[in-house]
Amino acid sequence: MGHPDADVHPVATGAAKTVVDRHQEDQDLILYGSWFCPFVQRVWLVLEEKKVPYKWVEVNPYNKPDSLMKINPRGLVPTVEHDGKALYESSVICEFIEDAYPDHQKLLPVDAYDRAYSRLWSDFVSTRIVPAFHRYLQFLPVTDLPGLEEKRQEFLDTLLTFSRAMREPKEGGFFFGGSSPMMVDLIAAPWLQRLWVLDEYKGPFFVPLTTEWKRWNDWANSLSDLKSYYETESDKEPTRKLYKR
Ligand SMILES: N[C@@H](CCC(=O)N[C@@H](CS)C(=O)NCC(=O)O)C(=O)O
Structure with missing residues (x-):
């Protein structure tokens, strides 16, 4: 038997769908995310606020695709791939984006x-x-x-x-x-x-x-x-x- 959440609605809807549709082009940063996941939304908000170019790849973490397992064996979202290297854990990813894009809007204080x-x-x-x-x-x-x-x-x-x-x-x-x-x-x-x-x-x-x-x-x-x-x-x-x- 699969995970009880394996049959979640497959894609973002409403306002979020518009943002997802705007981020389908290849970019240096790929966000493997699920529309419903609050931990993914943290990373998503950071990318949007900093206006970092990214590609959104929708995955169902309860029915883990090989593309996700290959870069994060735990198969959790959010996972990001940046210049071919993977990272996970939402707080770590958020800080990474802050460090990797120093010329964009700052989200951590200077002091x-x-x-x-x-x-x-x-x-x-x-x-x-x-x-x-x-x-x-x-x-x-x-x-x-x-x-x-x-x-x-x-x-x-x-x-x-x-x-x-x-x-x-x-x-x-x-x-x-x-x-x-x-x-x-x-x-x-x-x-x-x-x-x-x-x-x-x-x-x-x-x-x-x-x-x-x-x-x-x-x-x-x-x-x-x-x-x-x-x-x-x-x-x-x-x-x-x-x-x-
Ligand atoms: N501590 C992780 C939590 C991420 C998390 O729990 N993601 C859920 C979706 S909201 C997930 O991928 N679940 C799949 C699983 O538990 O196998 C983070 O902050 O990134």
């Missing part, structure tokens, strides 16, 4: 401490926010309301901690570091974009509108207005099916 601070909070996203998101999403049975609420609260706590680490907003920008989107914003963005999935399967998920949550809500609004953010989103229906268990 050494600020760079480390960005990595610290990117790590927090990967090791705290993402697991808490999945613990809440996968919690069963949904009839165990106290258990469900506990997982919801644990997830909310990680979001609040993250928002408290954000810099004071400056020049009208509410991104993590201020006026423009940087690496840490893009590392977190795919899970912001998927909060509605929690609503769908776990009952209303909402971030309070209180003063305590203002920095989070402003940040979320700034990201939602970012072109690369909404242009890499596929239609809701195939995404909804993917998370259905």
Whole structure:
């Protein structure tokens, strides 16, 4: 029997399809990605924000094609090939793109401490926010309301901690570091974009509108207005099916 996700919708839809269609030409950098994968979306956002030329190759990681296995024996997406050499792990790839394209828009601060601070909070996203998101999403049975609420609260706590680490907003920008989107914003963005999935399967998920949550809500609004953010989103229906268990 194949993987239960082997029959996922095969290609990007909606706004994301337009971006995929624009990136079918050969380039030095090839992104092996899956339209639905939040880890792939991190890399995708970095490429779009930095305006790095790339070729998108859609693969189903649950039905791994030989082309992917040949360059990444673990068969995970995202995998990139750059000048014939392969790399994987989304955070590593994002940093690689930053280093390999120094003449493009910078997504890491120049100051050494600020760079480390960005990595610290990117790590927090990967090791705290993402697991808490999945613990809440996968919690069963949904009839165990106290258990469900506990997982919801644990997830909310990680979001609040993250928002408290954000810099004071400056020049009208509410991104993590201020006026423009940087690496840490893009590392977190795919899970912001998927909060509605929690609503769908776990009952209303909402971030309070209180003063305590203002920095989070402003940040979320700034990201939602970012072109690369909404242009890499596929239609809701195939995404909804993917998370259905
Ligand atoms: N830690 C990896 C996670 C990537 C990942 O889990 N990708 C999923 C798709 S969203 C995948 O390739 N799954 C295939 C498998 O588990 O065999 C990263 O950050 O790149």
